Amino acid sequence: MAARTVIELDSVRKTYGDGTVAVNELSLAVREHEVLALVGPSGCGKSTTLRMVNRLVEPTSGRILLNGEDVTTADPVALRRRIGYVIQNVGLFPHRTVEANISTVPALLGWDRRRTRARVVELLDLVGLPAATYAKRYPHELSGGERQRIGVARALATDPPVLLMDEPFGAVDPEFRRHLQTEFQRIQRETGTTVILVTHDIDEAARLGDRIAVLSRGGKLEQVASPLAVLAHPASERVRDFTGEGAASRMLALACVDRADLESADRIVQPAPAPVRLGARLTDAFEAVAALPGSAMGRVPVVEESGDVVGSLTADGILGALRRAADAAGTGQGAPAVQDAVDGVPEDEPGRQPAV
Numbered sequence: 001m002a003a004r005t006v007i008e009l010d011s012v013r014k015t016y017g018d019g020t021v022a023v024n025e026l027s028l029a030v031r032e033h034e035v036l037a038l039v040g041p042s043g044c045g046k047s048t049t050l051r052m053v054n055r056l057v058e059p060t061s062g063r064i065l066l067n068g069e070d071v072t073t074a075d076p077v078a079l080r081r082r083i084g085y086v087i088q089n090v091g092l093f094p095h096r097t098v099e100a101n102i103s104t105v106p107a108l109l110g111w112d113r114r115r116t117r118a119r120v121v122e123l124l125d126l127v128g129l130p131a132a133t134y135a136k137r138y139p140h141e142l143s144g145g146e147r148q149r150i151g152v153a154r155a156l157a158t159d160p161p162v163l164l165m166d167e168p169f170g171a172v173d174p175e176f177r178r179h180l181q182t183e184f185q186r187i188q189r190e191t192g193t194t195v196i197l198v199t200h201d202i203d204e205a206a207r208l209g210d211r212i213a214v215l216s217r218g219g220k221l222e223q224v225a226s227p228l229a230v231l232a233h234p235a236s237e238r239v240r241d242f243t244g245e246g247a248a249s250r251m252l253a254l255a256c257v258d259r260a261d262l263e264s265a266d267r268i269v270q271p272a273p274a275p276v277r278l279g280a281r282l283t284d285a286f287e288a289v290a291a292l293p294g295s296a297m298g299r300v301p302v303v304e305e306s307g308d309v310v311g312s313l314t315a316d317g318i319l320g321a322l323r324r325a326a327d328a329a330g331t332g333q334g335a336p337a338v339q340d341a342v343d344g345v346p347e348d349e350p351g352r353q354p355a356v
């Protein structure tokens with residue numbers, strides 16, 4: 001599948017004034033409609049990379065292309081209208097209300113007041129901060145996590161075709177972060193926005209990223225691959241250090257129950273336990289097997305969409321599925337359920353729609 005490249009970094013280097021090499025010969029292509037999760041330890045050049053894409057920082061050498069056009073020759077203001085940016089540590093305008101902050105880009109684009117207002121209400125709702133309470137507040141009247149949510153709302157205001165997000169959910173509590181991640185994923189799938197998402201959180205990267213790019217200190221690209229491939233086949237010790245322990249359990253969330261992992265339905269002990277769906281995440285299948293009563297002999301029925309039982313699954317079957325997923329991620333060959341995760345972006349993306 002040859003997805004179009006939207007952002008291309010070509011041997012980009014950034015050396016700051018004091019000689020710090022923040023980014024070193026970084027070459028990276030971000031494909032249309034994908035979420036590329038950019039991860040790596042603190043100080044490895046993630047924010048610098050994002051800031052170079054929208055020209056808040058100029059590269060020392062190399063080229064950055066947006067839709068084939070060199071950003072260093074583009075008008076920075078026009079560029080930033082096309083690129084949504086969620087700044088690490090928020091960066092709201094302190095003397096503007098929440099509503100005015102979110103309306104920044106709609107105003108630049110000349111939206112009328114009604115449309116802007118409706119969008120603000122919609123976005124505030126989305127990030128769980130009702131307009132009636134929050135629209136007229138100033139940033140200093142918000143908690144850190146609330147400010148961050150306003151930052152996300154502001155970046156989404158006009159459904160920009162390209163979105164750069166620097167730790168957008170970092171200051172939000174785990175439960176609400178999960179909710180925001182889900183909402184973000186829904187919007188991203190709907191609008192087909194191309195996203196670079198910086199995060200420290202490997203689980204967030206694996207969950208939201210179609211691919212993960214791992215940087216190490218000094219801004220060196222260690223690996224860029226599907227979440228499954230990064231977890232199953234870390235390209236270097238530094239990647240392994242970053243992905244840390246628990247790669248196998250993380251992979252459970254990325255791979256699905258496939259027919260190839262099933263055994264005969266005849267072996268299900270009656271009364272049959274609650275079934276697992278074909279295509280369910282292995283995490284769910286594992287939980288179902290772990291929760292079985294002793295009488296079920298470690299075997300759950302597996303049903304297809306119609307509800308018909310198509311086989312049975314055991315812990316061994318789940319392990320087999322995990323190995324299959326790992327092999328498929330390494331070779332790029334695999335069962336369809338895994339292949340989606342390997343290839344990342346679905347083919348049937350809708351056209352981009354302007355915000356209403």
Ligand SMILES: Nc1ncnc2c1ncn2[C@@H]1O[C@H](COP(=O)(O)OP(=O)(O)OP(=O)(O)O)[C@@H](O)[C@H]1O
Binds near residue numbers: 043045
């Ligand atoms: N204006 C600057 N002048 C000098 N050095 C800088 C400047 N900005 C960043 N750096 C250095 O460049 C390196 C990369 O910084 P950057 O902010 O890109 O890291 P990061 O990966 O985003 O880190 P974090 O995860 O902590 O946000 C760091 O060593 C940092 O100290």
Ligand SMILES: [Mg+2]
Binds near residue numbers: 047048088166
């Ligand atoms: Mg940073």
